Amino acid sequence: MYDWFLGGKDHYPVDAEAAGAVLGIFPGARDTAWANREFMHRAARYVARQGVDQFLDVGTGIPTEPNLHQVVQAVEPRARVVYADNDPIVLRHAEALLRGTPEGRTAYLHADVREPERIVEYAREHLDLSRPVGLSxxxxxxxxxxxxxxxxxxRTLLDPLPSGSHLALSHGGAEFDPEVWARIEAVYRSGGATVRARSHAEVTRFFEGLELCEPGVVAATDWHPGPQMRVREVQPVYVGVARKP
Known part of the structure; x- marks a missing residue:
């Protein structure tokens, strides 16, 4: 669905059907997806410019260019990126599409975020966890x-990462339009998936123990906005980047 919203070609009829149902409820869904994607680009670039050259991206989804490794390797060609997702279809696309620079490295793990220990152990094989990592x-x-x-x-994903590591996170915001969110949640449930928006306070709680980077937890379009942004109107997504002290 995310790929469909972004205008990509790597999705299936069932994805387009479900995305169309969401669009019928929330006509701004495409802009929201773009705002979320553009935040990822800005956040990854920001973290790479802090000197971080290793990244762990959990919940990759079907690759839609530019991907995280393309963004960070444009800053540091030697950057290493480990991707993880629980969808076997994503795995097949990732193997074909996730290609990094000759100097850098990309790796892909088929795993669920609810297996954080397994993800960390795989990351250890490809990243140096004695040095800062960007967790996306x-x-x-x-x-x-x-x-x-x-x-x-x-916490389990962050605990093994050293000081100087960063967390970049985005999450649907419950306060923006609770009625619309309830209807979107019903679309996902009909497809066998659970999705839930969270409040600003609930999203902020994910950053406990970390040093939030300015401007804190804000709407996606308010986080370090830039001239190249496709979407500028406020979207119902909370985002933030924080540093591990």
């Missing part, structure tokens, strides 16, 4: 319900 959790945590302890999942 973009539009992922809405799919981890409270009973599966999303805050514990984030």
């Amino acid at each position: 959790l973009i539009a992922l945590l809405p799919f981890v319900p409270d009973e599966q302890d999303p805050y514990g999942v984030v």
Whole structure:
């Protein structure tokens, strides 16, 4: 669905059908997807410019260019990126599409975010966890319900990372339009998936123990806006980047 919203070609009829249903409820869904994607680009570039040259991206989704490794390797060609996703279809696309610079390295793991220990162990094989890592959790945590302890999942992913590591995160915001969110959640449930928006306070809680980078937890379009942004109107997505002290 995300690829369809972004105008990509790597999706299936069932994805287009579900995305169309969401669009019928929330006509601005395409802009929201773009705002989320553009935040990822700005956040990844920001973290790379802090001297971080290793990244762990969990919840990759079907690759839509430019991908995270393309963004960070444009800053540091030797950057290493580990991707993880739980969809076997994503795995097949990733193997074909995720190609890095000759100097850098990309690796891909088929794993669920609810297996954070497994993801960390795989990351150890490709990244040096004695040096800072950029952890990217973009539009992922809405799919981890409270009973599966999303805050514990984030802590488990962060705990092995050293000082100087960064967390970049985006999450649907519950306060923007609760009625629309309830209808979107119903579309996902009809397809066998659970999705949940969270409040500003709930999203901010994911950054506990970290040093939030300016401007804190804000709407996606308000985080370091730039001249190349395709979407400038406020979208119902909270985002933030924080440094591990």
